[in-house]
Amino acid sequence: MKYVLVIPDGMGDKPLASLGGKTPLEAARTPNMDFFAAHGVVGLSQNIPDGFTPGTDIGCMSVFGYDPKIYFTGRGPLEAAELGIALEKDDLAFRCNLVTAEGGVLKDFSAGHVSVAEARILIEVLGERLREKHGERFRFYPGGGTGYRNLFIYHKADPGMARIVSTPPHDIMGRAYRDYLPKGKGTDFLAALMTESREILENHPVNEKRAENGKARANLIWLWGQGVPPHFPSYHKRFGFQGAVITAVDLLKGIAIHAGLDVIAVPGVTGYFDTNYTGKAEYAVNVLRSRDFVAVHVESTDEAGHMGDAALKIRAIEDVDRWVLGTLREKLKEFEAFKILILPDHYTCVETRTHSPDPVPFLIYSSREEKRGPRKFCEKTAAESKIFVKEGHTLMNLFVKGGVLPS
Template sequence: MKYVVLIGDGMADEPLEELGGMTVLQKANTSNMDYLATYGRAGLAQTVPEGMHPGSDVANMSIVGYDPKKYYTGRSPLEAASMGVELEKDDVAFRCNLITIKDDLIADYSSEHITNEEAKELIESIDAELGDEKVRFYPGISYRHLMVGKKGLGANTECVPPHDVIDENRYEHMPKGEDSELICELTEKSMDILKDHPVNLKRIEQGKNPGNSIWLWGQGYAPAFTPFGELYSLKGAIISAVDLVKGIGIYAGLDVIEVPGATGYLDTNYLGKAEYAIDALKDHDFVFVHVEAPDEAGHMGNMNAKIQAIEDFDDKVVGTVLKAAKEMDEDVTIMVLPDHPTPIALRTHTSNPIPVAIYCTSQKVSDDADAFNEEAVKKGTLGTVYAADLVRKLIDGEWAQ
């Protein structure tokens, strides 16, 4: 048996008045995910444990089969692993967003999805000016970067994700508590460095949002994972353009497969991810495929972009994998799900249970679910499951019983 898990980040949503009370997932053409729900089993999955923040880190960790209540130490250590930054015992990794501040408002959490090349110049300038024996800055992808604090610096500082406070006054959401004075100082100094940087002046001339401030959050120490192969006795791989998801794979001992053109945005190489996943099944038992695009559209509050991202995911990823699975000599179990909701109206994550569907090419099982969306899956027989148990349920075949 082979296993493929297809994750459409942030696909789940809430009813919208402009869609006549439907969600974007209900509105979108999702014939392939509907097929999995109709000819497999469906239900809801709780990816975020009670009391934990509904981040993609927590949710995807659950889906990969690691209970966040046991393994989670913070978002940024996962990103550090993907970026090749090795953390020492007392190092604290922070996510360092390049954001746009206008009139003291947090106007854009991504600096309008600044390019890798532009962002690299900005972060290198920040490190040259602010990096020292206490903190270092490392360039990542687009607006997502890394700061490492030495000797536990900032481990207990209270920080807020910038995408949770869009269009709100930055002073109301500055870091608080232990070491917050230094973290705030770094933010303020970054604004002085970046305001007249050539990269930003050019972006402003082009009518684009500048990356005129850093924003630090999501910090933590390096986690200690039990290897996936040891937990589940299977060889696994993971495909994603997002550092935190790749970092989960690295700590889990999964093979991280890079796909050309995978961007973590609306223009990502959907088809390439599916094709690389199919190829990976030749020498892997378990493959996770993560697509970020629906989540990005949700954070933008762009309904039409999110519908398009969901339809692209369904057609180019789910459809391609499903067609190939049916043609394979070996049986294949496919699971499709978001990691969390990212409602258009809220532009941030929630911890509500998300729809999940499981289909096997050799299992003749089904239930009353006839579509893949937040409401239809409630008619399925899976009920509401704890997401960290899903990998075990797939392997044991419990989902089909």
């Protein structure tokens, strides 16, 4: 049996008046998802446990079958793993976004999707200038694949700093950012670095050129998602097979590394609307020729939600359905038997432009044991099924090992 996991990030949403009371998934044309749903099982999965901030870190840890209450130590260390950064026991790893601020307001959590090349220049200059002033107690690292996603490592951090309060920048767009600077023990220094970054970045030649071209300035860093290195059991130990993950997102690559799964590089994968959808599916099939499990993660559905654009989110969902699931539906026929699990990690709501902890729709299809499911895969039909996985991290075990889905 071959096992395929497809994660359209943030695909879940709430009904929109502009769509006649439908969600983007409900309004989208998704013949391939609908085929798998009509011949499979659909339900809802609670990927975000009570008390946790809804995010890709928590949601995807649940999707991959790891209980966040036990294994989650922060987003930063997962991304550090993908960059090959060996963290010491007293290192604290933070996500470091390049963002756009106008006046005192945070306008864009991605700095207009600043390019990787531009981000590398800005992060390197920032690190040099701030270390000249403050010494070698920290270091900045450019991200692996998306310009605005970078990393900050604080050396010899006080253990209590792992419990400080930090806020994801995508949750505070349009708000006064100084109200959301890190809070807790030792955060005055972090807040000072963030404030000083604007003085360094605002008029840097990279930003001057971006402004001349009508692009947003990457003029502020935002530190959040701090944590220490996690430890959790590998997929081989849990399920007895080898597998791989295909994604453009450092966080997912970090989860893969800690789970003992290979990270597969696909040409043209961007984590945005122009990503190589078909290539992801084709490489996934190739993975299954030598392994038994592959996960394909797509970020564009999440990006559209954060942009507050329902039409763009529908298009992203349809692109996933046509180019990823359509390709998989055709090419997986070469294997004797396969199962596919499709679900988002969380909602990314068009109306609020941020995440929501609602239970997400999922579907499971097995080529060996077809069922009778709904004709349409969406939040509504998933709820109507009465199947509800209360602890989302248990769904992967049910998918691989079988068992009765809870109601």
